[in-house]
Amino acid sequence: MQTLQHPIDSPFGAASTAEDVMAGIDLDGRLAIVTGGYSGIGVVTARALAAAGARVLVPARDPDRAHRALADVDGVQVRALDLMDADTIAAFCASLRRQGMPVDLLVNSAGIMASPLQRDREGHEAQFATNHLGHYRLVCGLWPLLAAAGGARVISVSSRAHQLAGVTFDDIDFERRAYDKWQAYGQSKTANALFAMALDRRGSGHGVRAFSLHPGQILTELGRHLSAEEVAAFDATDERGQPRLDPDKGMKSLAQGAATSLWCATSPLLDGHGGVYCEDCNIAPPSNAAQGRKGVAAWAMDAALAERLWQVSKAWTGLEIE
Numbered sequence: 001m002q003t004l005q006h007p008i009d010s011p012f013g014a015a016s017t018a019e020d021v022m023a024g025i026d027l028d029g030r031l032a033i034v035t036g037g038y039s040g041i042g043v044v045t046a047r048a049l050a051a052a053g054a055r056v057l058v059p060a061r062d063p064d065r066a067h068r069a070l071a072d073v074d075g076v077q078v079r080a081l082d083l084m085d086a087d088t089i090a091a092f093c094a095s096l097r098r099q100g101m102p103v104d105l106l107v108n109s110a111g112i113m114a115s116p117l118q119r120d121r122e123g124h125e126a127q128f129a130t131n132h133l134g135h136y137r138l139v140c141g142l143w144p145l146l147a148a149a150g151g152a153r154v155i156s157v158s159s160r161a162h163q164l165a166g167v168t169f170d171d172i173d174f175e176r177r178a179y180d181k182w183q184a185y186g187q188s189k190t191a192n193a194l195f196a197m198a199l200d201r202r203g204s205g206h207g208v209r210a211f212s213l214h215p216g217q218i219l220t221e222l223g224r225h226l227s228a229e230e231v232a233a234f235d236a237t238d239e240r241g242q243p244r245l246d247p248d249k250g251m252k253s254l255a256q257g258a259a260t261s262l263w264c265a266t267s268p269l270l271d272g273h274g275g276v277y278c279e280d281c282n283i284a285p286p287s288n289a290a291q292g293r294k295g296v297a298a299w300a301m302d303a304a305l306a307e308r309l310w311q312v313s314k315a316w317t318g319l320e321i322e
Contacts, residue, residue, distance in 0.1 A: 004276050005286050005296055010269060012281035014216075014247035017255040018048040021263045021281060028053035031103050031149075032265070033142075035059050035083065035135065036110030037076075038066035041157070041215050044258035045107055049265070050075040054105070059092055059138075083110055083134025084120045086317070093141025102149035103142050105265050108135040109157045111188075114181040117174065124316070125173045127181075131188035132195060133313060139199060140319035147206040154199060155264045158192035158212040158277065158300075159185075160250065163287065166190050166299035167309055190300045193277045195313075197306035200275030202321050209274030211264040214284070216252030218243070247280075250293075277301065 012021055032049045036042035037058035050056045050073050059081030060066035066078040081092045096103070111131045118126035124133060139146070139154060146152040164186025171177050174184065196212040203210060244251050263281040264270065276283045277296040287295030299305060314320050 003286055003301055004273070005284060005301055007282045007285055008269060008273075010263075010267075010282040012259065012263060014250075014252070014280040015256060016259045016263075016281050017253070018044050018258040018262050019255065021259050022048050022052055022266065025052045025266045027104075027266070030054045030105065031057070031101055032105035032107065033057045033059065033103060034107045034109055035081075035138070036157075037107075038062075038069040038078070040109075041218065041254055041257040041261065042107075042109040043069055044254050045109060045261050045265075046070065046076055047073055048258065048262055049105065049107075052266070057096075059110075081138075083130045083138075084126065086122075086137055089134060089137045089141060093138065096142065096145060101145065102152070103145040104149045104152050105155070106139065106142065106146065106152070107155045107157070107261055107265055108138070108192075109155075109261065110134075111157065113161075114185050116181065117179040119173070122316070123173060125179075125184055127184045127188045128172055128191065131185075132191035133317060135192075136195060136313045137317055137319055140317070140321055143321045146203070146208050150207050152203075152208045153265050153270075154196070154203070154208065154210040155261055156192040156196045156210070156212040157215060157261060158196075159189040160214045160217075160279070160293055161186050162189035162193055162214075162300045163293060163297045164189075166297070167194065167305065169308060169312065172312070190297070191309055193296065193300040194302070194306040194309045196277070197275045197301065197303060198310040199321075201303075201306075204274055209270070211270070211274065212277045213260045213264055214250075214277070214279040215257040215260055216247070216279075217250045218252050218254060218257040 032054040034046045037046035056076045061082045070076045082088045120129040165183045193212040196210040200210040
């Protein structure tokens with residue numbers, strides 16, 4: 001199988017920060033949307049894009065909390081949106097289409113991890129519904145504005161956890177198999193990578209390129225469903241209970257975690273590229289035993305699986321890029 005997963009000559013690496021990758025980037029006059037842009041790496045991403053001159057919209061399930069987190073940032077607006085609620089996504093997209101302003105950057109950073117079994121109103125498992133289907137709906141709803149930008153990028157924050165599971169197409173929603181929160185999370189993160197592949201195939205002719213990425217292992221609110229024992233098993237904190245930082249092993253600060261999202265969104269080095277999974281501010285190679293958990297698994301860079309996921313998403317949402 002041919003792959004586009006070949007690292008390029010990037011001057012950045014695992015320890016690079018948001019400030020490092022955004023140095024010299026001018027986004028004046030650009031519109032960026034960052035889901036999850038009011039917590040964790042999302043808020044660092046939103047702040048960095050605004051500092052570079054972009055107008056930033058942050059869709060939020062909890063607008064009051066988002067306003068508090070971003071109150072000191074010029075150029076950021078908050079609007080209501082719940083990725084588990086198709087009606088709020090449709091309303092958000094319709095409002096922006098009426099305004100008619102092209103969307104230059106869409107960073108799909110919001111997500112949930114290892115949550116107890118929950119379902120959306122249509123019965124879809126919550127991690128898949130939030131992490132993938134909600135963002136699929138968002139991209140379809142914003143498609144005319146992305147295509148109008150003349151060089152838009154769509155960034156899907158995946159995870160190295162995609163290596164835990166591919167997409168189980170005959171039972172995505174855990175209707176017949178026993179629910180496993182980590183299998184569900186891994187499946188949703190594989191979906192993020194496959195979605196970027198399928199979107200890039202459709203979007204490249206319109207100037208819309210798509211990327212997915214692993215930000216790093218970072219202690220954020222994403223881990224709110226984890227027990228103390230599970231957190232301890234990750235060896236993510238030191239003897240004082242402080243986050244352990246070792247970028248080369250994937251343990252990063254928020255600023256380092258946001259760096260790859262921002263690099264994918266803005267780096268001129270990625271002009272002409274798309275549909276690839278990135279980590280440590282570079283295109284990741286295919287994973288293999290010699291490099292441990294780094295790289296992208298075969299099931300997350302398979303074009304046929306990417307197309308199959310797109311068709312399932314289209315059937316389940318009734319939406320398509322036109």
